[in-house]
Amino acid sequence: MFQSKKNIIAGRNPVVEALKSDQTLDKVLLFKNASGDAINEIRQLAAAKNVPVQYVPNEKLNSLTNVLHQGVIAYKSSVVYQDLQQVIDWVNDKGETALFIMLDGVTDVRNIGAIARTAVCCGVQAIIIPDKGVGALNEDAVKTSAGALEQIQVCRVNSLLKALDTLHLNGINVYTSEMQAPKRIYDIELTTPCCIVMGNEEKGVQSYMSKAADDQFSIPMVGSFDSLNVSVATGMILYEAMKQRKI
CATH class of the missing domain: 3.30.1330.30 (Ribosomal protein L30/S12)
Incomplete structure (x- = not known):
């Protein structure tokens, strides 16, 4: 075909x-x-x-x-990519507190679309993706996102590690979601400028990204099931961030 x-x-x-x-x-x-x-x-x-x-x-x-x-x-591409530093400046100029999502190895466009949809609903200003190893943001992704990918800033970078450095230089904390982290999501302060790194469901966040982050957290679960779907997990994390910021 x-x-x-x-x-x-x-x-x-x-x-x-x-x-x-x-x-x-x-x-x-x-x-x-x-x-x-x-x-x-x-x-x-x-x-x-x-x-x-x-x-x-x-x-x-x-x-x-x-x-x-x-x-x-x-x-x-079905979306227009933005420069990360310009997006950070744009958020600061609006007087908002940065809340970003970074995708590390998420390749399923349906998951990316679902993440974008939840991100818009929870006040995320930008999604950061690498130029390789991520699902194409095509018409299927936009459709799955219910148009959210056209309403949120998408920053494509050639190195997630360099993007992490840019975030740090601008006073934005970086947290990684990991299954075995001792801290729970509700133990992390999400009212300050921050970026959440989400990895794929098989390998998770790359180790060098985890080491460069400010902290790691896990989502508590009942039972011994392997993991949550990445878009579902992102939704739970972003709801906690929105709850903290609203309170």
């Missing part, structure tokens, strides 16, 4: 023009043996605009479109 033409851009010159324009792209797929001036330009433009580039076999590209792709396909 071919992707909808409105979701992808195929061909070297069309992708170059898309990268030069204001069009927001999720990623670029390049035939792993592609070469030439246009390919080099695509790599440079993608790097300048922080658009991930993935190298794939030609069969992969052929399976996505019946258009002459010349070894290049780009995915259009």
